[in-house]
Amino acid sequence: MKIVDIKATTIALPLEAPLRHAHGAHWGRFIRTIVEVVTDEGLSGWGELGGGGEAAEASIRGLLPYLRGHDPLQLEQLRWKIMNPVASLYNNRMQLHAAIEMACMDVVGKAKNMRACDLIGGALRESIPFASYLFYRYPGEGFGGEVSADEIVAEAQRQKRLHGFATHKLKGGVFAPDHDIEVYSALSDAFPGDRFRLDPNNAWTVEEAIRVAEAIKPVRNDYLEDFCFGLDGMRRLRQRVSTPTATNVVVVNFEQLAANIRQDAVDVVLLDTTFWGGLRQAHRAGQVLEAFQFGASVHSSGEAGIQLASMLHLGAALPNMSFAADAHYHHLLDDIIVGGKMQYRDGHIDVPKGPGLGVEVDRDKLARYAEYFREVGGYTYDRDPQRPDWYSIQPEARFATPQSFAGAR
Template sequence: MKIVEVKATTVAVPLEAPLRHSNGAHWGRFVRTIVEIVGDNGLSGFGELGGGGASAEAAITGLAPYLIGHDPLQLEQLRWKIMNPVGSLYNNRMQLHAAIEMACMDLAGKTLGVRACDLLGGAVRETIPFASYIFYRYENPVTGAGGETYADEIVAQVRDLKAQYGFTTHKLKGGHFAPEHDIEVFRALGAAFPEDKLRLDPNSVWSVEEAVRVGHAIEDLNNDYFEDPTWGLEGMRRLRHFVRIPTATNAVVVNFEQLAQCIQHDLVDIILLDTTFWGGLRQAYKAGQVLETFQFGAAVHSSGELGIQLASMLHLGASLANLSFAADAHYHHLTDDIIVGGKLTYHNGAIALPAGPGLGVEVDRDKLAQYAEHYQRTGGYAYDRDPGRPDWFSVFPEQRYADPTVKSAPPEAGVM
């Protein structure tokens, strides 16, 4: 089995409404690059990474000299070819490798008739629980969806998601408004859903002192963890001296050097493992094994996935023995997907591990073409810019918070 061709296609898939966060916004769509590798047996494997456009596609296809003729089962060789640490000083290929490895595991699994998780050692669970992922949203001018800003509106959003999908864990993306606003909303969630688990994630924008103040204000609630309330390993270390909620990060422990420091110095309690940020499904799984050894918590992180990356997250969640928290997913905010059969479905707040070989999902070629054309029509967007505040940019820990009375953004932010 050898790779004979490498392809990359940028797509834009609409969201129900633009998602507001402390570092900017998702402007009404997720832009993703879909990677396809073709084997000499005629089968294709698929991977996915965030962002897109001509430069992202060229970055993938530019790796063809490393990939043509490569056996997709030789995953350790692939890691050294693409992510050699000396070469990566000049060419950071972490997420490129993640998408290519994802595609190789998909192709190898299809060829051998085994699942991607079986290439890691097998599954210890067949369904993976998920948390709702709650955002303050701009209104979508086309559909009228979104516009949630205040506590009663966020509680209503969670009620709808809980009724529709069965979530019993809820994660609020904070930091967009002033800390007092997040405290009010988060406490309202605690009052409305006292039996459910809660998480607050302001994307690192608070100072240590602000994070301590917020942590004390929510400490009595049914908290899973306090995710990236402040920036950096030193900031997270200081925070742990003052707040009793377990801390978590997806931002400052994303490689094995950082993981070693975190464990040696007891800096963060729970590491959120991302199949793209860590450089691939295998790397995230290896990090999970290290966390299991040292009795640190592990969870599965979301980074704006479509169905291909979601499948990789399911295989990671299925194979981690120490997965003690519901996984994150932006997935329920999407209006559609590029996989055959449409979006994967939730049952009682969980998604079943796909049963088919490889990643267990197939790309719908018509949908791929449809959303590639949608990208050509709508273009990309800057994740770290806010369409409702064109002159704003994020500076933390001296964040300039949004005005909660502003509920709409320019029409292009919500284009469908």
């Protein structure tokens, strides 16, 4: 089996409402590049990465000369062809490789009648728990506009009714830390027995992070996620608090992973199937973390169904997945996979049973949301559509106030 073509299509998928974070916003849609690897046997495999447009599509298609004739089963050769460390120093190809590897694992699984998780060692679990992933949101069409503690709690209650979440994650850092403390504490009071996590996207100084950690200590915290920036900042925080710490920002490659282990800097690493350069790389990192007795879980980077499937296969095979995974998925109004969006049950999503990634792309929907992208375009992740002159300063982002946010409704 040989690769004969690689295709790339940018799509825009609508969200219930725009999602705010410490460094900008998702402007009511996710932009994804869908990658199709075609083989000489007529099989297609599917991959996905974040962002899109002409440059992203050209970058994917530009790898065809490297990969025409490549056997998609030879995944380690694929890694060296695309992510050679010297070449990647000048042209970072991590996420390009992630999407193509995803597609190769998908097509190989279809050819061999094996699931993607079987290609990395097999499944330890068949259902993956997820957190509710709550955002301060701008108003959407019938949804959104949450600012206050009461509004966030009400949205969390709606998500629990819809999907059964027993872990709740608040995306903080938009407002001043005391507002996050108030909202987060209200969530804890509203759901006795559930678990919680707070993620301000590195917006705080170490000193502010320590203060917040002390204030929320009574909450049933899984961990403190990216409370401050850098391995040194997170190490200083960890030395001063008793709650475990976590990151998906400052440990995203094997060099950083080695430094994290040497410095004993962060307790839990959230593994992303695109940021780490692919499903296999994220799983390898999980095995290293297991060997050194660090925690691991699955990170979300704004996925559609293809990447979600890769996350489910990663979660199935991770030996030390002791926390609910993240997913933005429930914020999407639709998906491009056959059968529509995957469904939560009691806060879990089942690992797909079919070969490869276990999902198939609905080509009509792919065309529909490619056209939608051409209509609405992309957006700049690190800008806020309601505050055109705002920009993030890290640490201590230029926080909004609840009053100014309410005025934008």
